[in-house]
Amino acid sequence: MEAAEGGAPIGVAGVRRAAAGRLNLYYRFAAVTHGSGLGREAARAVVAHATEWFPEHVVEAVIRPDHWPSVRTAEAVGLVAVGERQFDGDPPEAGASWVFELPRIARVDEIAETSRESLLDLWQRVTDAGGSVGFLPGAPRERIAEALAGHEAEMTAGHAFAVSLTDPDGALTGWGWWTQVPNPLLAQGRWLYRFMIDPARQGRHLGATLLAGMIGAARRDGAELLELGYRSGSGLGDFYARVGFVEVGRIPGAIRVGPGDFRDDVTMARRVDGSPLVYDGRH
CATH class of the missing domain: 3.40.630.30 (Gcn5-related N-acetyltransferase (GNAT))
Known part of the structure; x- marks a missing residue:
C-alpha cells in the first residue's frame, strides 16, 4: 500500500493465488499517480518478494488485449509474453487475455x-x-x-x-x-x-x-x-x-x-x- 503526503491510500500491489502453482501479479493505483512510475516500482518489489519466498510458484500477469501501460509494466519487471488465455466469464467479443510469466x-x-x-x-x-x-x-x-x-x-x-x-x-x-x-x-x-x-x-x-x-x-x-x-x-x-x-x-x-x-x-x-x-x- 502506498500513501500520499496526507496519508490517504493511493494504491495496492501484491500477488494472489490463481491456478495451482501460480501467483497472479496485480497492482491498482489512483489515477492521480498514473505516469509516476509507482506501479512499476511496486510491482518490482512484489516480484522480488514472491521470488524469494514462493519459488515453487510461477508469477504471472494477465492483461487485457491492447492495455499497453500494463504490458510495459510487466516487461519492466522481467515478465515475458507466453501466449493468450480465455477466462470463464470473459465476454467473447473482448478476446483472450495476454499472459506474461516471470522467469x-x-x-x-x-x-x-x-x-x-x-x-x-x-x-x-x-x-x-x-x-x-x-x-x-x-x-x-x-x-x-x-x-x-x-x-x-x-x-x-x-x-x-x-x-x-x-x-x-x-x-x-x-x-x-x-x-x-x-x-x-x-x-x-x-x-x-x-x-x-x-x-x-x-x-x-x-x-x-x-x-x-x-x-x-x-x-x-x-x-x-x-x-x-x-x-x-x-x-x-x-x-x-x-x-x-x-x-x-x-x-x-x-x-x-x-x-x-x-x-x-x-x-x-x-x-x-x-x-x-x-x-x-x-x-
Whole structure:
C-alpha cells in the first residue's frame, strides 16, 4: 500500500493465488499517480518478494488485449509474453487475455550435460560485456570452462550449489553460486560467486529477481550470513545495498584490470533474516 503526503491510500500491489502453482501479479493505483512510475516500482518489489519466498510458484500477469501501460509494466519487471488465455466469464467479443510469466528460479546441485554449454555461453557473454565474473573481456572459453569445472567439483563435494534463472521457454537468463567454507566455525555463512545476468536482458529487473531467489535458496539451505565481493567501478555496490548488503571491508587497489587500472576489492555482507550486522567489539 502506498500513501500520499496526507496519508490517504493511493494504491495496492501484491500477488494472489490463481491456478495451482501460480501467483497472479496485480497492482491498482489512483489515477492521480498514473505516469509516476509507482506501479512499476511496486510491482518490482512484489516480484522480488514472491521470488524469494514462493519459488515453487510461477508469477504471472494477465492483461487485457491492447492495455499497453500494463504490458510495459510487466516487461519492466522481467515478465515475458507466453501466449493468450480465455477466462470463464470473459465476454467473447473482448478476446483472450495476454499472459506474461516471470522467469523461473531453481536450485541446481548438479549441472546437466545439456546445460553446461548454455552456462558457458552465458558466462562468456557476461565476461565480454565487462561483467565482474572473474575474467576480463576476451578471456578464452577454455579458461572459463576450467573455472566452471572448479565450481562443479565444489558442488560434488557438497560445498556449493547454484541457482539458475530461466525463461519460460527454458533459455538460461541468469546464474549464481553460493559456496560454503568447509570450516565448521564458518558453516553459517555462504559466499556469492559469479552472479550473472544475460547482458541482452539488462534493465528488466532480472538481477534483482535472481538475487531474491538466491537469498531465499540460501535461507532454505540453513545459511545465516551472506557475503560477496566485487571490484570497484562496476556500480554493483548500490545494487547489492538495495537488498540489504552493507560494505564491511575494502582493500584499495587490490585488483588490476589493466595497465595502470587498479580497483578496490570490496566485501559486503548481510544477515539472511535482514537483522543488522553488529560488531562484537573484541580485539
